[in-house]
Amino acid sequence: MTAVFQNPIFQDETKAREALEAVRWPEGPYCPHCGNSDPEKIAKIEGKKQSHRPGLYYCNECKGQFTVTVGTVFEKSKVPLTKWWMAAHLMNSGKNGVSAHEIHRTIGVTYKTAWFMMHRLREAMSEVASAPMGGTGGPVQADETYYGGTSKRAKGYVKGFGGKSSVVALVEPATGQARAFVMKGTSAHQVSEILFTNVVRKATTLVTDESRLYTKAGTEFADHQTVLHTAKKYVNEAGFTTNHVENFFGVLKRGMRGTYTHCDEKHLQRYVAEFQFRYNNRSGLGVSDGERTAKALKGIEGKRLTYRPTN
Numbered sequence: 536m537t538a539v540f541q542n543p544i545f546q547d548e549t550k551a552r553e554a555l556e557a558v559r560w561p562e563g564p565y566c567p568h569c570g571n572s573d574p575e576k577i578a579k580i581e582g583k584k585q586s587h588r589p590g591l592y593y594c595n596e597c598k599g600q601f602t603v604t605v606g607t608v609f610e611k612s613k614v615p616l617t618k619w620w621m622a623a624h625l626m627n628s629g630k631n632g633v634s635a636h637e638i639h640r641t642i643g644v645t646y647k648t649a650w651f652m653m654h655r656l657r658e659a660m661s662e663v664a665s666a667p668m669g670g671t672g673g674p675v676q677a678d679e680t681y682y683g684g685t686s687k688r689a690k691g692y693v694k695g696f697g698g699k700s701s702v703v704a705l706v707e708p709a710t711g712q713a714r715a716f717v718m719k720g721t722s723a724h725q726v727s728e729i730l731f732t733n734v735v736r737k738a739t740t741l742v743t744d745e746s747r748l749y750t751k752a753g754t755e756f757a758d759h760q761t762v763l764h765t766a767k768k769y770v771n772e773a774g775f776t777t778n779h780v781e782n783f784f785g786v787l788k789r790g791m792r793g794t795y796t797h798c799d800e801k802h803l804q805r806y807v808a809e810f811q812f813r814y815n816n817r818s819g820l821g822v823s824d825g826e827r828t829a830k831a832l833k834g835i836e837g838k839r840l841t842y843r844p845t846n
């Protein structure tokens with residue numbers, strides 16, 4: 536076992552569960568069945584009886600029982616929480632990601648289990664977009680890249696048409712945040728829809744390369760600046776660049792090539808979400824590996840499940 540796993544949350548199941556409770560319920564447990572969060576009406580079932588699952592709570596409001604994993608992507612899993620912490624830690628250390636093979640070898644689960652764990656953790660790491668970007672007078676950079684292709688040799692990322700899937704990314708330099716979307720094929724219509732849904736058109740300067748995908752949509756923004764990459768100019772005359780979004784793709788492509796050599800196109804959105812999460816919670820923005828891991832696990836709560844009603 537590596538030295539990094541000295542922390543008790545990687546070794547002691549009770550500690551791992553308590554740490555997960557602290558992440559998921561910072562203000563105390565709440566019932567995933569009825570949403571009750573009144574501490575007077577939630578009791579921890581602490582018995583010496585073998586029949587009791589550890590970490591079991593009883594809700595006096597709906598008479599239901601629950602643990603910290605009920606209603607999460609871990610719910611049906613038999614994998615100990617110590618191993619979930621390890622996998623989440625490995626996926627959130629460094630920016631390039633980790634392979635299922637590495638998880639399998641490092642934490643001692645089968646390759647198949649490692650693969651499923653990673654997909655569940657990617658689900659946890661997929662961010663729910665909140666308010667649109669821009670609108671404050673600053674730039675939002677947009678770019679796209681293509682994934683897949685018809686021949687095996689062409690598999691991977693390519694700049695240019697012909698790929699089956701493409702990824703459009705938006706980065707707002709002022710906040711350092713990115714959003715990335717997988718599209719089937721590529722069309723100006725799809726790109727426009729992504730832009731209009733995710734970026735405030737008023738008081739935002741859209742910055743892109745010279746691609747015609749953005750020409751029409753660009754006219755809807757307060758300003759549209761283009762950078763001519765074909766001319767190897769990375770800053771245009773007005774001083775705008777697409778460096779941030781290119782950096783995002785740089786990390787994505789390196790990680791995908793190095794770590795996920797056999798990424799099936801149907802899973803592309805999940806991989807992209809994983810990279811987006813790490814990018815938006817990167818050390819350059821002051822987020823430590825430990826904080827990133829905890830934040831990833833905070834997302835285990837099913838995205839389709841109800842939110843805590845009070846806050």
Ligand SMILES: [Zn+2]
Pocket residue numbers: 566567568569570571594595596597598599
């Ligand atoms: Zn309840």
